[in-house]
Amino acid sequence: MRVVIAMDKFRGTVTATEACHAVANACWELGLDADEAPMSDGGEGLLEVLGGANRTAIVTGPLGVPVEAAWRLDQRIAVIEMATASGLELAGGVDSNDPMQATTRGTGELIDRALEHGARTVIVGLGGSATTDGGLGAIEALRSPARLRSVDVQVACDVRTHFVDAAAVFAPQKGASPAQVALLTARLESIAGRYLDMYGVDVTTLERAGAAGGLGGGLAALGATLVGGFDLVAEHVELDARLADADVVVTGEGFLDMQSLDGKVVGGVLDAAADLGVAVVLIVGDADANVRERLAGRAAVVTLVERDGEHLAMAEPRGCIERAATEALRAFAGAPGSR
Numbered sequence: 001m002r003v004v005i006a007m008d009k010f011r012g013t014v015t016a017t018e019a020c021h022a023v024a025n026a027c028w029e030l031g032l033d034a035d036e037a038p039m040s041d042g043g044e045g046l047l048e049v050l051g052g053a054n055r056t057a058i059v060t061g062p063l064g065v066p067v068e069a070a071w072r073l074d075q076r077i078a079v080i081e082m083a084t085a086s087g088l089e090l091a092g093g094v095d096s097n098d099p100m101q102a103t104t105r106g107t108g109e110l111i112d113r114a115l116e117h118g119a120r121t122v123i124v125g126l127g128g129s130a131t132t133d134g135g136l137g138a139i140e141a142l143r144s145p146a147r148l149r150s151v152d153v154q155v156a157c158d159v160r161t162h163f164v165d166a167a168a169v170f171a172p173q174k175g176a177s178p179a180q181v182a183l184l185t186a187r188l189e190s191i192a193g194r195y196l197d198m199y200g201v202d203v204t205t206l207e208r209a210g211a212a213g214g215l216g217g218g219l220a221a222l223g224a225t226l227v228g229g230f231d232l233v234a235e236h237v238e239l240d241a242r243l244a245d246a247d248v249v250v251t252g253e254g255f256l257d258m259q260s261l262d263g264k265v266v267g268g269v270l271d272a273a274a275d276l277g278v279a280v281v282l283i284v285g286d287a288d289a290n291v292r293e294r295l296a297g298r299a300a301v302v303t304l305v306e307r308d309g310e311h312l313a314m315a316e317p318r319g320c321i322e323r324a325a326t327e328a329l330r331a332f333a334g335a336p337g338s339r
Contacts, residue, residue: 001032001033001247001248001329001332001333002032002033002035002245002246002247002248003023003027003032003033003034003035003246003247003248003249003250003329004035004037004239004242004243004246004248004249004250004278005020005023005024005027005034005035005036005037005249005250006020006037006038006039006239006249006250006251006265006269007019007020007023007038007039007250007251007252007253007265007283008039008040008041008045008251008252008253008264008265008266009040009044009045009253009254010252010253010254010285010317010321011044011253011254012254013254013285013314013317014317014318014321015038015045015048016038016039016040016045016048016049017036017038017048017049018318019038019252019317019318019321020036020037020038021036021318022318022319022321022322022325023036023250023283023321023322023325024036025322026322026323026325026326026329027325027329029326030326030329030330030333032329032333035242035246037237037239037242039230039233039234039237039239039251039265039268039269040125040156040229040230040233040265041127041156041158041228041229041230041233041263041264041265041268042125042126042127042156042157042158042228042229042230042232042233043083043125043126043127043128043158043229044081044083044087044125044127044128045081046079046081046123046125046127046156046229046233047070047071047072047079047080047081047084047125049233049237050072050079050123050233050236051072051074051079052072053070053071053072054072054073054074055070055071055072055073056068056069056070056071057069057071057109057110057113059085059105059106059107059109059110059113060085060103060105060106060109060137060141061085061086061090061091061106062085062086062087062088062090062091062097062102062103062104062106062129062130062131063090063091063097063098063101063102063103063130064101064103067084067085067090067106069084069085069106069110070084071084071110071113071114073114073117073119076118076119076120076121077119077120077121077122077123078111078114078117078119078121078122078123079123079125080107080110080111080114080122080123080124080125081124081125081127082104082107082124082125082126082127082128082129082212082215083125083127083128083129084110085104085106085107085109085110086102086103086104086105086106086107086129086130086131086137086138086212086215087128087129087130088128088129088130088174089128090130091130094173094174094175095175097130097174097175098175099130099132099171099174099175099176099180099184100176100180100183100184102129102130102131102132102133102174102213103131103133103137104129104131104133104135104136104137104138104212104213104215104218105137105138105140105141106137106141107124107137107138107141107215108137108138108139108140108141108142109141111124111138111141111142111148111153112141112142112143115147115148115151119151120151120152121151121152121153121154122151122152122153122154123154123156123232124153124154124155124156124219124224125156125229126155126156126157126158126211126212126215126216126229127158127211127212127229129170129174129212129213129215130174131174131212131213131215132166132167132170132171132174132176132184132187132188132213132214133187133191133213133214133215134163134166134187134188134191134192134213134214134215134217134218135191135212135213135214135215135216135217135218135219135221136191136194136218138215138218138219139218139219139221139222142222145222146222148219148222148223148224149222149223152225153219153222153223153224153225154224154225154227154232155208155211155215155216155219155220155224155225155226155227156227156228156229156232156233157208157211157216157226157227157228157229157263158211158229158230158263158264159208159210159211159263160207160208160262160263161208161209161210161211162204162205162206162207162209162210163188163192163203163204163206163209163210163214163216163217164185164188164189164192164204164210165210166188166209166210166211166213166214167181167184167185167187167188167213168181168185169210170210170213171184171213174213188214191214191218192204192217195217195218195221198221199221199222201220201221203217203218203220203221204217206220206226207226208226208227208228209226211226228263228268229263230263230264230265230267230268231268234268234272239269239272240272240276243272243273243276243278244276246276246278247278247279247332248278248279248280248281248329248332249269249273249278249279249280249281250280250281250282250283250325250328250329251265251266251269251270251280251281251282251283252266252282252283252284252321253265253266253284253285254284254285254286255284255285255286255287255288256282256284256286256287256288256291256292256301256303257287257288257291258288258291260291261291266282266284270282270295270298270299274298279300279332280298280299280300281299281300281302281325281328281329281332282295282299282300282301282302283302283304283321283324283325283328284301284302284303284304285303285304285305285313285317286303286304286305286306286310286313287301287303300328300331300332302324302327302328304317304320304321304324307320307323307324308320308323308324
């Protein structure tokens, strides 16, 4: 039996690669053929699944303090994960963030560095941001914004939110009060007008422009293409071709909810598997009960919290994932000992 392993990260516990390795160990124990394809939806983890960092740069952090940001350049293709330069974790999390002052400037500095080193394709992953500055900080950091139009810039987004809606949808998660959300919304409206005047692009009409607090729209104003992060990664790893030869695909993430089915890894893998008639095992840390019920018949769903308890699921996630995969795949393979 051939198993494709297309796991996303379990945020805060295991990376996509580590989760895939855990499932691969289960396959090895059962004598199954495993094909590992770590996945990302364009948020944190994109850099890892597209080859990993091979360079670093000192750039402006989200609150103005310099940070060392990892990025990748290979054969004139640059991969930048904005969370490494402008991420909420770099700001110290929600309680330490300043949602009014947080800036994407460091991400712009990374893009500028990539252009300086001869990149002809720049992939920018959005997700995990501390910011709601409409991408203005990033654009102001570019020494020649017009240069962006001379290269292929692909912005990998994990949401479909529109530009002005970014404050209401995401700023509270970054520490903004209701009053600050109103101010940030007004600021995004003003920035959108500025982009229209300067670059002739109405970012308010673009799906995904609100990603990373409007950074998606800011880059789109300079000619970047906004794409679904899952779609970009799936094409890069040739997921459809690999699934075509599979009997089962194993996917999963830290928490399964309605967002998981809209542009995220789990939803993308489920749709691709359904198109090709491939059975799905879904391993998650925990799950919304309604979403889990909705997936009945589409996937064999295993939640680590239910199976192993919350403490063990958080303390030993790789072992829990491996054991859950062993049990689920044994049932599919018809091996002795299934239950």
